[in-house]
Amino acid sequence: MLATILTSLFCLALWLWWRLLPGRQIYPEIRPEKKYSVVLWDFDRPLAGHESYREELLSEIQAFNRDFPNIEVDVKLFPWDQGEQVATAILRRQDVPDVLSSGPIENLDFGRRVLLSPQHLTEESRLGYVPLAMSALEQGGEYAFWPRYIKPQLYLANTNLLQIAGVELSTLEQYGLGWADMLELGQKLSQLPARPFVLASFDYEGLLTAVAPREVEEASAASSNWPQKAAVTAAARLKQLQDRGFLPPNASQDNYSGVREFFAGQAALLAPAEPWLIRAVEGRSDRIERGLLDPGENRPFPTALIAPKLDPTSGLPAQVEVLVVFRRRRAADEIRAAVELAQHLSRSGTLSAKLDLLPAYGPSQDTWCEAWELGNEATLLQVCEHGRIVSPYPNTGLEGKDVLGRIK
Structure with a gap:
């Protein structure tokens, strides 16, 4: 009897270890018959030519919904100068989104009980990000994030x-x-x-x-x-x-x-x-x-x-704006829906160009070049290939x- 119990416990421990290996996908797939809702917090910012950041962001979400039509995204945009207030509200658990784009927030240390841990970034999901963004990923510490925009100096x-x-x-x-x-x-x-x-x-x-x-x-x-x-x-x-x-x-x-x-x-x-x-x-x-x-x-x-x-x-020296996902005591597939949104937004080339920023995702560079208006493309894309970042x-x-x- 004791041997059976010990064997069962060993098998359970082995299964948990295998499931939590870095690089393994630990969330189930999105269920096509289920309706999901994801709350996105982001920060408004000016675009060239008086275009609307909200409209451009909603266009990105429409593209996301072509792949995931059953995930509804609720967008809340804050003024850029309210980064500190937003961070304080999250720390006090007054309100927490599913996905947050860091914007002006410099310290994202909200704790592992709030943010997803690095094991949720699978090896497959890391593929394609430029070395400069990967350098920021390696410095992420105890939480997972998805690089979105790069601002080199x-x-x-x-x-x-x-x-x-x-x-x-x-x-x-x-x-x-x-x-x-x-x-x-x-x-x-x-x-x-x-x-x-x-x-x-x-x-x-x-x-x-x-x-x-x-x-x-x-x-x-x-x-x-x-x-x-x-x-x-x-x-x-x-x-x-x-x-x-x-x-x-x-x-x-x-x-x-x-x-x-x-x-x-x-x-x-x-x-x-x-x-x-x-x-x-x-x-x-x-x-x-x-x-x-x-x-x-x-x-x-x-x-x-x-x-x-x-x-x-x-x-x-460069700043990397990132997206983070919060746990919010939701079902595993619901957290997966938030992860899918964060991953999609982190791979945009058009919006980063309109913001005069660089894309963190390598395959989106062609789209970025088509939308970029300021020249110096070779220099900017070359620095993205550098593998070390400082504050x-x-x-x-x-x-x-x-x-x-x-x-x-």
Whole structure:
């Protein structure tokens, strides 16, 4: 009798272990005769040309319903500036959706009892996501999420200044911009009559981000933290640029902002630059050309995105917007319906292009290219193939000017 009980318990334990193996599908299939309801929370955001994000999202859901006509999706859009309130409501269990698109929410640590654990991401469901998105997946910790949009941080270059300085744009686009390249560019710019600066940013932390070393230690490859000594090295590099006259004298002051210098043609690079910045620059140029904006002496100029020089040990600062699924004490097939929606939305190419973001799902890149309007496709898709990510500005954790006091 005892032997029979022990054998039964062993078989049960073996079955549970087999069912919970990473990569196994642990939820049943969607039942075609059953009606499902999935609550989706997302954040409204502007689209180019005054298009409606809600309408574009509903179009994506209509495409989802062609595959799953028996899953009704209830969409609730929040204003972008209410991310903190939404996160607080979830933490207090005041209200919880089935699927949440992270939007402005930076900390998704709602707990494993609330979010699905990583074992719900099967090996098959991971296929197709670009390496940069997979890097974010590996840092997901104790919960499962589906990468949706990627927002890398690069350099925006004034191509007129590069040409005048004798710098080949095609070379930088192909190989990226490293620290030695920045020094060389600064030297060439300093020989021009106007002596434009090599770099501009939004504040001092932005400058640190633009010049910080990106080599990630092997032990921390699954972490988004910057290298331990990155801040000290970055501050020393900024001091070197400033001492050579490649940065303005006020670059280390609390009120520093170099955006005006860049648009005045007084700096060759603006960083960190996200893809949407191209549209902002082009929109400014268009308003000037149509007589809707007086540029003064700040005439428009052509720009291009340049990636930092990367190798397998480098981390790229980027933000990955994700979708997460909540348990909500629902039946297994009902949770599966929410998972299917999250997976579908994470694979859209058209909507990411209209948001000036990059797709996280590789097979959707062709659709993204058809809808993308801002050029620089080769550079942007190339950085998606990079396999390591670090925290983006303004959440780098790099310290400010106090680091200078510790430089020997």
